[in-house]
Amino acid sequence: MSARPIPPTSELTEPYWDAARRGELVVQRCERCGQRPFPPRAHCPGCGGPSLSWAPVSGRGTVHSYTVAHRPPHPVFAAQLPLVVAIVELEEGPRMVTNLVDCDPADLEVGMAVEARFEPIDDADMVLPVFTPTRRPGSTGTA
Amino acid sequence: MSLRGTAAVIGLAERAPQRYTGNETNLDLLSGVAVEAMADAGIDRAEVDGLLVHPIGGLPGFVPATVAEFVGLRPRFAEVVDLGGATGAGMVWRAAAAIGAGMCTTCLCLTGTRRRRRRASPRTSGAEPSSTVHQPRSNPPTRDRSPHAEFDAPYGLIGANVGYALLATRYAHEYELSDAQRAKVAVDQRRNANANPAAIFHDQPLTIDDVLGSEVICEPLHMLEIVMPAAGAAALVVTAADRVVDAAQPPAWLLGAGEAVTHSSLAQAPDLGETGIGVAARAAFSMAGVGPSEIGLASLYDCYTIMVLLTLEEAGFCKAGEAGAFVESHDLSYAGDFPLNSHGGQLSFGQAGMAGGMSHVTEAVRQIQGRGGERQVQGLEVAYAHGNGGIIAEQVGLVFGAGR
Ligand SMILES: [Zn+2]
Numbered sequence: 001m002s003a004r005p006i007p008p009t010s011e012l013t014e015p016y017w018d019a020a021r022r023g024e025l026v027v028q029r030c031e032r033c034g035q036r037p038f039p040p041r042a043h044c045p046g047c048g049g050p051s052l053s054w055a056p057v058s059g060r061g062t063v064h065s066y067t068v069a070h071r072p073p074h075p076v077f078a079a080q081l082p083l084v085v086a087i088v089e090l091e092e093g094p095r096m097v098t099n100l101v102d103c104d105p106a107d108l109e110v111g112m113a114v115e116a117r118f119e120p121i122d123d124a125d126m127v128l129p130v131f132t133p134t135r136r137p138g139s140t141g142t143a
Numbered sequence: 144m145s146l147r148g149t150a151a152v153i154g155l156a157e158r159a160p161q162r163y164t165g166n167e168t169n170l171d172l173l174s175g176v177a178v179e180a181m182a183d184a185g186i187d188r189a190e191v192d193g194l195l196v197h198p199i200g201g202l203p204g205f206v207p208a209t210v211a212e213f214v215g216l217r218p219r220f221a222e223v224v225d226l227g228g229a230t231g232a233g234m235v236w237r238a239a240a241a242i243g244a245g246m247c248t249t250c251l252c253l254t255g256t257r258r259r260r261r262r263a264s265p266r267t268s269g270a271e272p273s274s275t276v277h278q279p280r281s282n283p284p285t286r287d288r289s290p291h292a293e294f295d296a297p298y299g300l301i302g303a304n305v306g307y308a309l310l311a312t313r314y315a316h317e318y319e320l321s322d323a324q325r326a327k328v329a330v331d332q333r334r335n336a337n338a339n340p341a342a343i344f345h346d347q348p349l350t351i352d353d354v355l356g357s358e359v360i361c362e363p364l365h366m367l368e369i370v371m372p373a374a375g376a377a378a379l380v381v382t383a384a385d386r387v388v389d390a391a392q393p394p395a396w397l398l399g400a401g402e403a404v405t406h407s408s409l410a411q412a413p414d415l416g417e418t419g420i421g422v423a424a425r426a427a428f429s430m431a432g433v434g435p436s437e438i439g440l441a442s443l444y445d446c447y448t449i450m451v452l453l454t455l456e457e458a459g460f461c462k463a464g465e466a467g468a469f470v471e472s473h474d475l476s477y478a479g480d481f482p483l484n485s486h487g488g489q490l491s492f493g494q495a496g497m498a499g500g501m502s503h504v505t506e507a508v509r510q511i512q513g514r515g516g517e518r519q520v521q522g523l524e525v526a527y528a529h530g531n532g533g534i535i536a537e538q539v540g541l542v543f544g545a546g547r
Contacts, residue, residue, distance in 0.1 A: 005301070007293040039294040039408070050451035054272075065316070068362040073299040085298055085305045085361075087410045095410040097295045105362075110316035121297070127295055 003076045003122045013040045015054045020127040021086035023118045025059045028052040028095055059116035061090040061131065068105040088114055088131050102132045145430050150239035150328050151387050151394030152508045154184025154380035157501075159341035160493025164257040169199040170213050170547040172255035172376040177214045180378035185391025186249065191380075193241055193250025194218040195234040198225055200257075201256050210253065220247040226404070227532025228444055230254060231377065231501025232539035236400035238381035248383045255376025256496020295408050303446060304369060306409045306534035308361035311449040312375025315363065317415055317464070322363060324467035325448040326354035328483075329368055329490050334443065336487025338477065338518040343373055343493035350458035368448040368490070372525040384547070393427040394509040397544035398433065398525070401426025409534040415453070415461050419538040424458035424529065427540035433526075435459040438542075439523040440510050441481070442503040444531035454529055458540065477518040485518050487512060502543065503528045511543050 009017050019026040027036050032049035036057075039072045043050055066086035073085070084100040100108060101117060113134040118127045157181030173196065181188055194216055196206050205333035207221035220241045226233045231254050238250035299305060314320055333349035336342035340431065349367065357366035387394045403419030404427075406412045413419070428434055435458060443454045460481075461469040473481040486492045486506040489499045507526040509515055523545070530539040 004298075005292065005296045007297045008289060008292065013293060014339050038410070039290045065309040065313035067305055067309075067312055067364075069299060069305055069360070070358070071304075071360050073301040073305050074296070080333075083299050085300055085309070087309060096245075096409045097298050097300045098409065099298050110312060111361050130298075 001120050001122050002080060004128065005074060005076060005122060006124045006126065007128070012042060016040055016129070017052070017126060019056070020118055020129050024056055025116045025129050026054045026056050027090070027092065030053045036092055036094050038096055057090055057092045060134070061088040061114055063108065063110055063112050063114055064089045064095055065110055066108055077080060084108065086131065099130045100132065101130050107133070144243060146236060146239045146243060146400055147398050147430055147432070148384060148396060149243040150381050150383055151396045151547075152235070152316050152379050152543070153382050153387060153390035153392055153394050154186070155378065155505050155508055156180035156183055157341070157377040157498070157505050158375040158495070160343045160375040160495035160498075162258070162343075162373055163260050164374040167256050167257055169201060169255060170210065172257055173199070173210055173253045174213045175296050176255060176376040176378035177251055177253055180380050183392065184380040184382070186380065188215050191216055191249050191251050192218055193220040193238060193247030195222060195224055195238060195250060195252045197223060197230045197254060216251070218247065219249065221319070226530070226537040226539065228446060228500035229530035229532040229537040229539040230497055231504050232528055232530030232541050233402060233537075235379065235381060235397060235504060235541055236402070236539070239397050239400070239537065242381065242383045250381045252379040252381060253376075254378070254497040254501040256374055256498060258372065258374035258451040258496065260308045282459065290408060295410075300409065303534060304361045304364065307447040307449055308364045309409060310415075310535065311363050311447070311454065314415060314449060314453065318467070319464065320452065320467040322355055322365075323351055324471055325368055325452065326351045326365070328448045328451045328475065329354050331470075331479070332484050332488040333491045334476045335485050336491030336519055339487050339492065342491055343371070344487065344491045349491075364447060368444050370489045370494035370499070373470040373493035373495045373499070375493065375498045377495070377498040377501040379501075379504065379508065386531070393512045393545070395508040395543045395545070396547045397541065398544045399427040399429065399431025399462060401540045403538045404536065406536050407533070412535060416457065418453070418457060418535050420454050420529070420531070420535065421457035421459070423538035424540040427527070427542050428459070431542035431544070433525055433542060435527070437525055438527045439482065440485060440507060440520050441483045442507040442528040443484060444500060444503055444528060445484055445490050446494065446531070448490070450531060450535075451483070451488070453535070454531070458527070458529065477515070477520050482520045485515060485520055500530045500532070503530065507541070507543050511545050
């Protein structure tokens with residue numbers, strides 16, 4: 001559980017948040033050209049196609065970039081410092097803003113493998129997809 | 144149609160940035176610099192038939208009409224430019240384009256933001272602020288969609304520090320860049336500010352050790368690599384080529400302009416090396432018919448040290464990956480071999496809200512006009528000004544020349 005700005009959802013994005021509540025990461029896929037746009041939207045930015053279907057993704061990705069924030073970007077994060085904000089590139093292509101959790105900030109690297117976790121938000125019936133470094137086989141650490 | 148030589152900036156006004164404005168409203172600030180800029184250009188308000196403004200707090204809409212009424216204008220061309228830190232630069236080419244299209248002959252470009260001391264928020268018993276108050280202050284609640292509030296803000300990508308830190312981390316991964324190289328930008332710009340009485344840090348020298356010894360806010364960025372929010376206002380008068388001869392001040396001719404808007408969320412930005420920075424800069428240079436090597440003053444948007452480095456290489460002042468070495472091997476002061484942000488940049492002059500981005504334009508104009516005072520760049524013929532909005536989302540490049 002963590003305190004956060006609560007995401008204002010819309011009818012179009014509900015399937016994304018419903019999936020997160022089930023512990024699943026889904027992104028849209030264009031039925032015409034195959035592009036996977038993120039964040040969710042009504043029309044494909046690649047071809048203009050109006051048919052975007054929801055499809056589960058692996059939840060695996062790599063760190064495109066990250067920063068360790070030592071001051072809260074918003075007061076609601078004050079008790080969560082240091083806060084690791086990252087951009088993760090999913091195996092399936094799209095990049096998303098996220099947090100890296102359950103990790104030692106000193107061990108983080110651009111390009112490292114990460115996998116999705118699902119974190120309930122305080123005082124809201126919502127679950128937020130976050131990421132954590134993928135444990136290498138044979139590793140004994142807690143990632 | 145090319146804008147080259149269509150119009151020139153013939154007057155400007157700029158308030159020295161300050162931490163807080165007293166009771167002045169945004170409308171007060173804008174109308175104040177409007178009057179001062181017209182006086183600087185030696186023109187009467189009846190001659191102004193174009194007006195460019197930006198969204199301002201307090202007005203949900205109708206900004207051009209409100210400002211026009213308050214200043215006493217009846218423009219034939221009026222619009223809002225909403226490009227974040229690229230707004231001021233974006234206004235200049237729009238003014239020239241409207242002039243070139245015959246929609247107006249003399250256009251006022253106004254930027255300004257007030258800033259008031261915040262009341263301390265009441266203390267709560269818990270260590271954490273109430274988690275029911277979740278909406279970031281910068282995002283007023285809305286019934287329509289806000290992708291930023293839904294997919295960026297919940298993770299703390301709020302404000303700009305986190306975003307530019309993400310860019311700095313990625314840059315250092317792709318290329319070489321040391322903390323000291325980034326700090327050099329802030330230090331050389333401070334030397335410029337020390338020669339600019341209007342700069343907020345005019346009286347304070349700065350060393351690389353000072354920068355590297357300041358608090359790390361978002362790794363790898365230190366406090367002194369980050370602009371300090373301030374308040375202020377700035378205005379320009381842009382006029383048609385055939386009106387320049389009558390002006391009270393020498394003209395700063397607009398020789399080239401380019402613009403690029405590439406994303407809203409940083410996660411959807413183009414890769415480094417392919418951002419809108421280079422797109423806008425190349426278009427501006429191409430229109431002007433000059434290259435980066437002919438630029439005598441680079442007035443580059445510097446919300447963070449990393450932004451200057453990204454712009455130096457994507458605009459073509461140095462090769463990809465060489466920005467760190469470039470700033471290390473050049474004297475970036477007004478008297479140096481590569482004058483950069485001779486007013487001190489926003490890092491040392493002050494980021495006066497929406498007038499912060501405009502300060503790169505006013506300085507380029509002032510220097511081209513030969514009005515740089517103690518910090519005048521000697522023998523300056525061509526200057527480049529760059530505006531940047533959001534987290535490298537909106538880019539505008541402008542080339543100014545002393546000659547048409
Ligand atoms: Zn498509």
